Amino acid sequence: MEGKTCAEASRRLSQHPTGAVLFLLVTVIVNIKLILDTRRAAYEEEEESAQDYDDELLNVEVPRHPVSNKKVLDVEVYSSRSKVYVAVDGTTVLEDEAREQGRGIHVIVLNQATGHVMAKRVFDTYSPHEDEAMVLFLNMVARGRILIFTIKDEGSFHLKDTAKNVLKSLGSQVAPFLSWRDMWTFVGKKGGEVYGEKHAKSPALSTWGDPVLLKTEVHLTSVEDAECHWPDTELNRRRRRFCSKVEGYGSVCSCKDPTPIEFNPDPLKDNKVFDVPVAVIAGNRPNYLYRMLRSLLSAQGVNPRMITVFIDGYYEEPMDVVELFGLSGIQHTPISIKNARVSQHYKASLTATFNLFPDAKFAVVLEEDLDISVDFFSFLSQSIYLLEEDESLYCISAWNDQGYEHTAEDPSLLYRVETMPGLGWVLRKSLYKDELEPKWPTPEKLWDWDMWMRMPEQRKGRECIIPDISRSYHFGIVGLNMNGYFHEAYFKKHKFNTVPNVQLKNVESLRKDAYETEIHRLLGEAEVLDHSKNPCEDSFVPDTEGKVYVMFIKMEQEADFTTWTQLAKCLHIWDLDVRGNHKGLWRLFRKKNHFLVVGVPASPYSSKKPSSVVPIYMEPPAKEEGAAAVPAVAAAEQT
């Protein structure tokens, strides 16, 4: 070694002190340099050794902003006729100046420790019942959260005393006296102090109060104070993450007695759908998704590992819900608009589902606004083999379009129908991969995916199997094609099975040929109703139970649904288009009797009509009433 020889030489040189000292110094310098060199070489080598394995996107992960230690938040809240905004520490967290929307009371919930927005809602308290929704929401918010209120346009017309009292209990002085077109802002802590309130009275009925701007400061608390002290388990870690981010989910974030997020329903014996992937199609309705996933995870035979939630857009809150339940979620960057966007989202989701589960022969397709029946998987487990074996089947669906409270009776009964109901259904992979995916409507075609699937070019005469009593329940009120009125009229009174472990009756008879035999048997046994009576009247069907009745309606050719539509309307069932038919035959229940409707002469079952019976013909109403509005109004009357 170099150092060693140097040292020996230096000893020999001790007789010549000055030279020796110099030499020693040189040795020292050489030594130091050597050390530095070795060190650098070592460092370089290590760097190099891992280089191949470095992520190419090294600089993508920008470290997050360090959590600011600031103890005080500056909050600005603005209320006026045409614009509201809320800014927290200079960042706008709400801004709404769009015309003709966003009317009412806007509510923002902030985390009292971090200042993050946990929920944003607007309640149109100009309209009825919205104040009840607001009360419900405010009651769900955890104590200690910071609440910010501001009115846009009008927020008092249907703001009832209950709601006013809740606002008062939050510390608002003005709320009880809030009146027509007043402007109002309020910031306070739930169950705690008030940070500020401003109000501008409307001087006259025809004018609005002056805009108000409230500027105030909010003192933040420590993170520990803002969180519940649940035992440290994997589940509670998920819960904690969720509850510190979002608000408005009620007891799931309750400190004392949180509702479970794991359900462990009974497993199904001989579960034929345990390995079938479940695709949940979702948008940005996290509260719906929450309700939907709860019911799905509570269904017997559910396999959480097979569930994937597909979110249409980069929305955070639905993803938070998915993670709360420990499921896997996928976000889809939206392309296209409205219906076409939903349709593209469906396609992307189905393609991804079969990619993620390449072994799967089927996929269950669900939507975020469905409740799932406790025996949903049991129903599928008993019937799915038909989809595999019977080429004449298009799908199995959990939804009966005509299965209302007053028209569905038998949880063990299945039908074959020519329409595709959707709302919880099973898709065969080969159908998707070989037929649907390659020609799925492109984004510029603004088609509904379900309408497209119902078109004869796609359906090719194949049928779907449905239960008499639906295994899903459509609870969505706010949606693309949905509003409260429509929902009341067509969905609210839908029958939904709540009985576990229903043993399905005679599944074999659902095969193509067997079903014809079954129908002929039924028609043979059916009693022909009195065709001189009005079929809309209750008395049309005798007061019996468990009998089979048949009626004949006029149906000139396969696509003539004139009488059927009128009959559906007066029976208060789905009448917006034709659903639930099988070769000109409809099956439903009236007064607990099986009730068959045959279209004559288009239906092949017309031969069962006694020659004396004249098929009933019902005329459509005159058009001048405004054709589009008629069905919705008529159907709404039932509720």
Place this chain on the structure above:
Amino acid sequence: MQKINKNAVLALLSLSSLLFLLFQLAYYRSYLAHKNGAAFSKVRGSQSGQDSTRWHVVRKFLSLISSHNIPVYLIDPLILGLVDKDIEQIRSSSDGPSPECKYFCVPRDFTTFALLDKTWKHEVGLFRTAEKMGFQWLKVLNKDPRLDGMDDLSGTEIPLHYIFKLASHAIHLVVFYERSGNYLWHGPLRLKQHMDRKFVPFRKLHFGRYPGAYEKPELLLVSIDDLKIQIPKNPSSFLEEMTHSRFLECRYREARAFFQLYPDDASVDAVEFRKRAKSLLHLAALTLNNLGVKFWLSSGTCLGWYRQCNVIPYSKDVDLGIFIRDYKADIIPAFQKAGLPLKHKFGKVEDSLELSFQGEDDVKLDIFFFYEEDDHIWNGGTQAKSGKKFKYLFPKFTLCWTEFVELKVHVPCETLQYVEANYGPDWKVPVKMWDWKSSPSNVQYNGVWPVDEWDDVIQIY
């Protein structure tokens, strides 16, 4: 006085020099040790101790994963290589104690295991148990390639690799995912910024430099060195597979950009052609795989994969390449048996061989045979009416796996060079009028077949 002082100073300096010397020595040692991985000393001094450490770590790991019901199998090339030599004996041997530690004690830095993602439920608690047992661990996540496609999807990242380190040995656990096309895929190992680059000598890992594609292996439960363990039933074929397992993902982002510029043809004809081309490709792959003939996507089919991740709807045929050394005489009868009659045969095995089979509904399957030279690879073409020969030159390439229309197939790893050789620098621009004799940028005139050979080298059915 002065002399004493001088001596004292000298002594002091000598001492400090000596100290430096010792320090330097110590530093150098530690550097050497570090270079080989602090815990992976190559020093053979305590061989027996080191050897049994490896065995112990493997045993501990196996007990860790079995306590969490995680089914793993051994894919370590070093050990499987040794096992393969004694495979008959291992298969037949019963559970009796083995006299010596023959496999798991051999010197190495890692032992590699595979885990099938779908056979595994949750990792909850696994790492806590691992830590309690003394393991240090590292998890490598990345995005899920199964979500790549024409749609812009993003999901939670999936685990691709785990490394468990204990004492002087580490276990590399590679996660395999099932993908469309009935094969297994493992991801590349890429470290994120915050990760410890010195956790293990990553360069020495056997898996992870590239993503890889494998057949689903049949497994065998055996007892090796007193450890019960699953191994691929046929270790040698697994090891063979491993040497050319590199996988390329389709370039979906570029394909999306392509379709932005040139919107896809969604006509009924295009949909129908793609469907037929897909089923023809599936049939061809099945036939050739059964014969054990290695093939790859060539010409227009390769361009379709590379440029748009799909069949080019106006391409009219499916093109495959095969190295002439892999040629088998049974190829023609096998295709005929599969329902694809021979349409024409040009050239001969020694020169410019090209086969064409008639698929259903007018879709043709072209198989070009490739001839390797020192610095390039070429295939031939023949004009039937004139007997003219053409030669298409390609730079040398190797084969990689990819997924195309739900099929695991080969493509040239150096795809860009391959496509550019064939279609020139403007390959990104769709060309509908294509003349195989003049359009390719790598075509060379190659003389004329002698007339007396025509009957043999130009066969049309």
